[in-house]
Amino acid sequence: MSPRDQRRQPDRFIDLARMAAFDTLRDVHASGAYANLALAEQQRAHDLTSQEAALCTELVNGTCRWEGTYDRIIEAAGGRALGTLQPAIVDVLRLGTHQLMAMRTPTHAAVSTSVDLAGIALGERTTGVVNAIIRKVAARSFDEWLDELTAGMGERGALALRTGHPRWIVDAWAAVLPEDELEAALQADNVPPVPTLVVRPGLAERDELLGESASPTPYSPFGVIREGNPSELAAVRQRRAGVQDEGSQLVALALTRVEDHSPTQQQKRWLDLCAGPGGKAALLTGLAQQDGATLLANEAHQHRADLVRKALMAYPVNQWQVVVGDGTKPQWQPGSFNRVMADVPCSGLGSLRRRPESRWRRTPDEVHELHQLQRDLLESAIESTAPGGVIAYVTCSPHRAETSAVVTAVADDRVEILDAPAHLPEVPEPRALTDERFVQLWPHRHGTDAMFLALLRRR
Template identity: 85%
Template sequence: MNQQRPRKDFRGRRDLPPERFIDLARMAAFDTLRDVHSSGAYANLALADQQRAHDLTPQEAGLCTELVNGTCRWEGTYDRIIEAAAGRSLDSLQPAIVDVLRLGTHQLLGMRTPTHAAVSTSVDLAGVALGERTTGVVNAIIRKVAAKDLDEWLDELTEGMGTLGALVLRTGHPRWIVDAWAAVLPADELEAALQADNVAPVPSLVVRPGLAERDELLADGGRPTPYSPFGVVREGNPSDIPAVRQRRAGVQDEGSQLVALALTRVEAEQGRWLDLCAGPGGKAALLAGLAQQDGSTLLANELHEHRAELVRKALMAYPVNQWQVVVGDATAGDWEPGSFTRVMADVPCSGLGSLRRRPESRWRRSPQEVHELHDLQAQLLDAAIEAAAPGGVVAYVTCSPHKAETSAIVTQVADDRVEVLDAPSLLPEVDGAAAHTDPRFVQLWPHRHGTDAMFLALLRRR
């Protein structure tokens, strides 16, 4: 049973009607949304903080997580519905009241919460968290939202819209992201790709080569990933697994595992490998194990010291003579040009390929941010090419399918210094890996492969 407390336990006031209560899960969800919208907090971090602060049971934490993540994913669609129900702009309402309405709308339209419960808990939440004066407007608006189900609201709001405009509301994405996906996908896959962003992934784990075998994780309740020989999918808290606590395994999306694996499958000489932008260390740890098996060593570079420390922790289970972590600007690396046989350039990007695990990010990112990253990404790829030895291989990787961050960068930078390789041929077990924009590139997708939307181009230095 959910715990219930009057508002005095949350804010110290005692002037509420004695019948006004709210359960801890909904209170924690509301506080999380306020952290996200008023303070710019990351939803996953704020959610964990609030669940601890409210001392939620596992059952309460599950409800709180669904309330927060579902509300964040569908925020744009819910806001349009709330405005239609209210007959006024959201700007005319207090931001905190809007968050109460968003939570109530998700319960009504995105969960199986009975109507009376969704309405009453929304009104109680407003009274407990914001004061009795707010309950009237919340009650009036949320009852109007409850008058229609989601399909009825969507049919009403999308009437007369074009196909792409309707997908904005029906899949819960900003229009610019819908347009960007439409530019890099076959038309008959567009809606499926957008809908896949709304399905939370099960955590993927990865064994560190030479430190653990996949059978160890499979014996602990996991199931093998479809493509990566190092991966396991497992419900639950990864830190419960001894191999993860001992850093012999880690948490890493299968797509990230695959792009690192593809780099190591290209024919190249033994020598030094470089991870150009290594933080927080997932790919570096996988590469370190594979480099050791190849008779090579790994240099991991990271711009920021706090992220470099995360890389060191990810690598610490390996012998210290097999790897080195340095802190520096990768565009002017403190190493000899042409000295690495393999270079991983997993460049900073918008992160649009991981929308399914970062529910609020689709509403925070903008086309301007993608544009601002362009020059840095091009400089980093150029630096990666310069760092590669003759015959060496460069992997250009982003966790984004946006054309401006993927094929456009490679086309701009790849000149007669390099040969563009057939990257999908290095992952023959992955069906449909070739990018729609250029079949020499790999583009993974949640709806096709169950991974983040990772991009990979492989270049060989002439």
Template identity: 55%
Template sequence: MSRGGPRAHRGRSPRRRRVDAARRAAFDALRAVTAHDGYANLVGPALFAERRLDDRDAAFATELLHGTCRHLGTYDRIIEAAGGRSLSSLQAAIVDVLRLGAHQLLGMRVPSHAAVAATVDLAGAAVGEHTTGLANAITRRIDAHDLDGWLTILSSGLDSRDRLALRTHHPRWIVDALADVLPAEELEAALAANNERPVTALAIRPGLATAAELVGAGATAHPDVPTAAMVTGHPGRFAAVREGRAGVQDPGSQRVALRLAEIEATDGPWLDLCAGPGGKAALLAGLAIDQGTWLLASELQPHRAVLVGQAVRAYAGRHAPLVIAADGTRPAWPDSTFARVMADVPCTGLGALRRRPEARWRRTPDDLDTLVPLQRRLLDSAINAARPGGIVSYVTCSPHRRETVEIVDAVLADRDDVERIGPDVQLWPHRDGTDAMFQALLRRR
């Protein structure tokens, strides 16, 4: 790829601006994220495939979209400082144009002249010719400093925690939440790890594929997780993925599923209480079949239940999993039914910021006031669903204390029919190379 980015067009008439396909696709994807609450990791690939971007342009557009989303709050402060005005005084679409320009200048190896020209052309073509002067002026002011220079300017007068939040591109409240559960010497490393794109991992469907098959097809065996293999490129190049015998899943998610399956428990069917989008359900379904039983996968949202069905579609026969759309807080099954229950509850998702770059700017502490009561109700429901001697796995993709240990402690304090088994597990990107998954195992007395 040239340093000017993919297929840059220059010398165009100001009123007949043409923008290269990669930058235009990145802009449209960013608008879907910022204006319509889309998710970059879902919107981007679908849009880039629809636009038929080649590998070079798709790679450029992906970095432009994800990098902009990851640094969004930082770039917003830089744009305000460079423009001398608040973002609220600007049209939302031109703000997104400026954010993409900031990332090209401060986060990518795009030469200044190319980044400025491309930003002006994008403003004219996508927003309106009347915005090009503003886009040119602010983008040139952004180019007056590199990213370190801007961080130095913006850090003036901040306390140490605010400076760390700015330098690592996180809201202050997330920095505080991680500081509450990590040793001080690990805090910056944990925050920095959230800015690194994870390597794609595949999970086999037990009984239908093996990790050795994936390795033989070009994947790399995971050193710690026997069901996992690491891949580069598009996962669809693997026959096992195309046939539903393997799927994309973070090794941390695989570890908590394997831990639930391996611990001693009574006999009986298994339940995945909040199964969407289906990665854990697919892994648990095969593990259940290996033990001569079957899995019920329940998901509140019907469209997510469809995704679960797609994830487990390759299983057939007497022990094939059953997928239903049901509310886990108002169970569609009798109490004391299941031998093993997975309760991977809705959460802030702070443990998956590597793969959901916009989430750190979208979530707020107020979200916890809604999520925490729901998490408690779901854990209570999961315990009720377990038969005596059964195991409940409480899981969140978050390290936040209110969503993890405090939920488990509160439920245990109110019940005398359940006990903790062993120490809780908290995984971390900077320690384990996984999402920051939390797991507590409980046994129904």
């Protein structure tokens, strides 16, 4: 029986897009799957058309993005804690709530499809509670629910609920942003980005990626913003270009712009300390070639190292090398490299617009647990750099504990902290509020992920 036959029961029908969206949410919540990977898998499994896939994507991403706020609405409407309901029933209610609160789905359709989904996916016994709660959700608009739920709540708590963020993230952003930008930054996390592509220097020119649905990135000379499926382009299929956020392109570019004061060597060597999945490594390989250097890409995990190799395959093999190893315990001699990229593992809080489920999955404890690893990797990056050479410390997170707190804790008389914004003069307002020597990009300011950059020179 094909997937298209598995959507009917007597007196009940559910379309494939909603069934695939429900199955994706179950993968996310029951199995800890990443929403983007689970979504792609379920769309293939259900053999969705492009129109069905678009609806499924909006259902999944929108529901995940606003999950915390929707959960409060569902609890208020049902008069009971979510923990008293089966987790699968909660996911049905979340999907229905998103249709009612944020989509143009008519009320009767949102209610009936929620009940039918419950009946087909979970059994008739679940339809009564789903019907009762979703009808009460439908009795008020999103703004009316927010007004009711935020009544008497403090300003920060209300802002968290109205922008679909946990309170701790709101507080963390408030510590690194001017007060008048806080809400705009949070709202920008709820705007899905258009795919951004990057050409591999020496392999492709940006004009090759431009067309009716594409435009150059405003700051990076290598990037293109383009609607549609990137794999439709020959340059992407041939790995002469790839998908990479403009912020990620910019931090790599900044590292290459700093003057290298290390002693002249017969062969310049650059290092990407935490290279997976390979986007920055590919860009750096092309730029290293232009500087007469080669790149060593180190990655701690074999499967991610394989991704790095795939990203670099279009370049001649004598220009790069991939090794698998713990970046805190280098396989190379100290002082071996002219330039070092330390794009360290982090919470990924700077890419919430791309990973809608992660804001509810991450915790403050996880952020602080990463702090020591980030310090250790920066220590390793410094020790790996030749005197006069340059280190870029990068995270896709604006959280103070992962950014300025790491750099200031590690930086000592071995290094000089450089003026990183000066090396990205085309980018407006790049200076971090925590320290003007650092770059902090933001979706609401720059249209990029919230990338952090510090540049250091080994004395």
